[in-house]
Amino acid sequence: MTTPATTAPRAPQGTGVSGGEPDLWCTYAAVRTLAWLDRTDSVSDADGTAAYLTGRRNADGGYAWSRGMLSDAWATFYCTQGLRDLGRPVPGLDATSRWLDSTWSGDAYAMLPGQAPDVWATHFSARSAAELCGGRVPDPDRLLDWLSRLQCAEGGLSWSPEDARRGKADVRACYYGVLAWRAATGQASDATPPWDVPALTDWLRARQATSGGFHFGPAAEVPCLWATYRAVGALGALGETPRDPDACRDWIMGLRGPTGAFVRWEGYDVEDVWASFCAVGTLKALGAPLAPVADAVTARISELGCAGGGYTYREPSAAADALSTAAAVLSADPGSPRPEGVRWLEGCQLPNEGGVMYMPGRGSEVRCTLWALAAGAFAEDPAARRRIAGWLAGLQNADGGFGYWEGRGSDMVSTAAAVETAALLGGPDGLGLDLRGVRTFIDSCRVSPDSHDAHDARLSGVSEASRGEPYAHGNVPGGEPGLRPALQAQRVRMLLGPGFAEPAEVSEAVRTLLARHRVRGGGYAGEGHRVPDLLSTYEAVLAADRAGLGLDTAHLRAFTDRVRDAGGTAWSPLAPGSGGPLADCLGTLLARRLTAGPGVLPVLALS
Amino acid sequence: MTTTVPSLEQIHDRTRSVLTGRIGDAFTAVPSDADLQQALGERYDSLTAMECISAVESEFGIEVDFVADDVRHWFSSVERMVRFTHERLEDTVALGLRS
Numbered sequence: 001m002t003t004p005a006t007t008a009p010r011a012p013q014g015t016g017v018s019g020g021e022p023d024l025w026c027t028y029a030a031v032r033t034l035a036w037l038d039r040t041d042s043v044s045d046a047d048g049t050a051a052y053l054t055g056r057r058n059a060d061g062g063y064a065w066s067r068g069m070l071s072d073a074w075a076t077f078y079c080t081q082g083l084r085d086l087g088r089p090v091p092g093l094d095a096t097s098r099w100l101d102s103t104w105s106g107d108a109y110a111m112l113p114g115q116a117p118d119v120w121a122t123h124f125s126a127r128s129a130a131e132l133c134g135g136r137v138p139d140p141d142r143l144l145d146w147l148s149r150l151q152c153a154e155g156g157l158s159w160s161p162e163d164a165r166r167g168k169a170d171v172r173a174c175y176y177g178v179l180a181w182r183a184a185t186g187q188a189s190d191a192t193p194p195w196d197v198p199a200l201t202d203w204l205r206a207r208q209a210t211s212g213g214f215h216f217g218p219a220a221e222v223p224c225l226w227a228t229y230r231a232v233g234a235l236g237a238l239g240e241t242p243r244d245p246d247a248c249r250d251w252i253m254g255l256r257g258p259t260g261a262f263v264r265w266e267g268y269d270v271e272d273v274w275a276s277f278c279a280v281g282t283l284k285a286l287g288a289p290l291a292p293v294a295d296a297v298t299a300r301i302s303e304l305g306c307a308g309g310g311y312t313y314r315e316p317s318a319a320a321d322a323l324s325t326a327a328a329v330l331s332a333d334p335g336s337p338r339p340e341g342v343r344w345l346e347g348c349q350l351p352n353e354g355g356v357m358y359m360p361g362r363g364s365e366v367r368c369t370l371w372a373l374a375a376g377a378f379a380e381d382p383a384a385r386r387r388i389a390g391w392l393a394g395l396q397n398a399d400g401g402f403g404y405w406e407g408r409g410s411d412m413v414s415t416a417a418a419v420e421t422a423a424l425l426g427g428p429d430g431l432g433l434d435l436r437g438v439r440t441f442i443d444s445c446r447v448s449p450d451s452h453d454a455h456d457a458r459l460s461g462v463s464e465a466s467r468g469e470p471y472a473h474g475n476v477p478g479g480e481p482g483l484r485p486a487l488q489a490q491r492v493r494m495l496l497g498p499g500f501a502e503p504a505e506v507s508e509a510v511r512t513l514l515a516r517h518r519v520r521g522g523g524y525a526g527e528g529h530r531v532p533d534l535l536s537t538y539e540a541v542l543a544a545d546r547a548g549l550g551l552d553t554a555h556l557r558a559f560t561d562r563v564r565d566a567g568g569t570a571w572s573p574l575a576p577g578s579g580g581p582l583a584d585c586l587g588t589l590l591a592r593r594l595t596a597g598p599g600v601l602p603v604l605a606l607s
Numbered sequence: 608m609t610t611t612v613p614s615l616e617q618i619h620d621r622t623r624s625v626l627t628g629r630i631g632d633a634f635t636a637v638p639s640d641a642d643l644q645q646a647l648g649e650r651y652d653s654l655t656a657m658e659c660i661s662a663v664e665s666e667f668g669i670e671v672d673f674v675a676d677d678v679r680h681w682f683s684s685v686e687r688m689v690r691f692t693h694e695r696l697e698d699t700v701a702l703g704l705r706s
Binding site: 055067068519520521522523530531532558559562571572573574575576 | 644649652653654656672673674675676678679
């Protein structure tokens with residue numbers, strides 16, 4: 001059943017902040033779309049775009065969302081697929097293959113080593129392993145069994161077997177599951193899908209609205225191009241078609257904007273990169289001719305290229321994002337508020353998912369929602385806050401934790417962001433969250449000698465010394481311990497309250513962690529106590545304030561003086577220049593804390 | 608027992624050897640007065656810089672304070688690393704911290 005949209009699907013009003021920088025997902029989508037149209041000769045600054053993709057490669061062979069971050073399956077697929085579409089060599093496939101193996105859980109793939117598997121990661125990594133590295137998944141039989149358990153009673157596929165038991169089917173999960181099956185079986189013509197295919201087909205077909213577009217699932221508010229591409233793509237990979245292909249094609253062609261490129265929803269006013277990606281992908285899956293849209297889409301994508309290579313979602317000067325905008329609002333002089341930025345953030349709540357998106361038009365993310373609320377968005381809008389609360393409750397995974405967005409495996413930073421978001425909405429009690437589950441997930445990330453047996457394979461990279469440290473936590477179960485996940489775990493315990501954690505024990509844990517990672521010259525280090533960094537220092541001051549511990553302002557000032565200058569704030573004393581708007585925001589807020597009392601720092605989660 | 612601080616030339620040669628081991632062949636043709644970030648680009652990012660600093664510390668038995676010492680300045684070229692190391696060794700000997 002379709003419910004009326006509660007939010008008009010229009011682009012945000014107000015004024016957002018754009019760095020004019022390329023984005024990996026946008027770059028992948030732009031290059032992929034041009035490849036489908038056989039127009040890769042139109043890629044703007046092909047050398048720069050290839051360098052942008054190659055530059056995300058880490059020494060472990062995987063690729064990261066941005067330089068300096070950990071490798072993950074999503075970035076690895078996008079970077080390598082983008083390079084292939086550009087006709088460029090993909091370096092060091094052996095190392096990439098070994099990194100992919102490190103994310104294998106035994107049944108399926110996880111986004112990061114140690115994380116629980118989900119169908120997003122399994123799709124990306126199965127395809128990378130088979131189509132890029134020319135190999136096979138480590139254990140095809142186990143994978144097929146895992147994939148078979150994604151089917152819900154109603155016929156659709158879900159993000160994980162646990163979510164399938166909870167009935168959380170989604171057309172995106174269907175697409176990822178079916179494509180992972182095809183990759184795992186080498187697309188053999190005689191391979192039999194491990195599902196009740198008629199039930200799956202019926203469920204997918206039932207997602208088509210009378211208008212011709214598709215919904216993500218029964219509860220989605222409006223049909224959109226993203227859902228339509230995933231549904232039609234899944235049906236196509238199964239050798240099936242939508243219930244009404246002609247209506248689908250007509251609906252897609254009705255979503256062309258003034259330039260002839262596409263918008264994601266009816267009534268939306270920005271022709272962005274992923275709308276064109278989804279539209280062209282759907283037309284291709286339907287077997288419809290691409291020539292009628294090729295010129296317009298190519299021309300529109302050429303407007304989205306960034307200086308130096310890569311793409312963003314719309315014209316770079318107008319491609320604002322939620323984190324940069326929230327950062328500008330938060331770091332503005334308190335006497336000079338930026339209501340136009342808050343208004344822009346509030347416009348990032350769009351149909352189908354109640355959270356705030358990183359960039360308007362893609363999926364809601366828990367960290368962006370936290371930043372937006374911290375910046376004051378939705379303060380006077382109870383209906384919008386209720387939508388966020390409902391979205392948040394539906395985001396919680398069966399293991400009790402939260403991932404970046406719907407269906408993603410749990411991690412500490414997202415779980416802490418979700419609980420802090422609930423606190424800003426008046427919770428975490430009363431929002432329908434499973435608080436005991438939250439604590440269970442937090443506890444599962446604790447790194448100790450006792451946890452070695454439970455996570456034997458995943459802890460192989462963790463040193464004995466780290467395992468023996470009290471209160472050590474990783475970002476995921478079995479992950480490398482660090483100061484930030486350890487303090488995030490303690491923050492969550494504080495928020496859960498005395499019924500879940502003893503306040504005295506939490507304060508002692510924070511005190512111990514801060515002492516262990518305090519850098520003699522100033523600031524706090526993520527690992528050990530040698531090189532301080534901005535994120536760890538911000539987290540340390542936040543946790544100290546929450547725990548009621550005194551702040552050594554001279555020690556903090558020594559660090560902020562080192563990383564801040566007229567040009568901005570660096571991520572660490574070793575990093576060059578300003579780290580951009582987010583680093584500048586954290587630096588400004590830390591400097592503000594030096595002259596103000598505890599409680600002035602907003603909770604901001606990055607990694 | 609007296610301690611002799613290595614000459615600037617000796618520190619220079621040992622520093623280049625240590626950095627070659629960390630950065631690889633790309634470093635060989637980089638002049639000692641060149642800005643490493645400009646010469647090596649992303650090969651000399653903050654992670655590599657940290658590894659190089661640790662290697663120099665280990666080679667000469669000195670300790671770098673990442674906040675009090677201006678590491679971005681002193682570890683931006685081989686020449687500056689040599690001067691930093693030489694002065695730190697002289698200070699160490701003058702303060703009698705090493706026999």
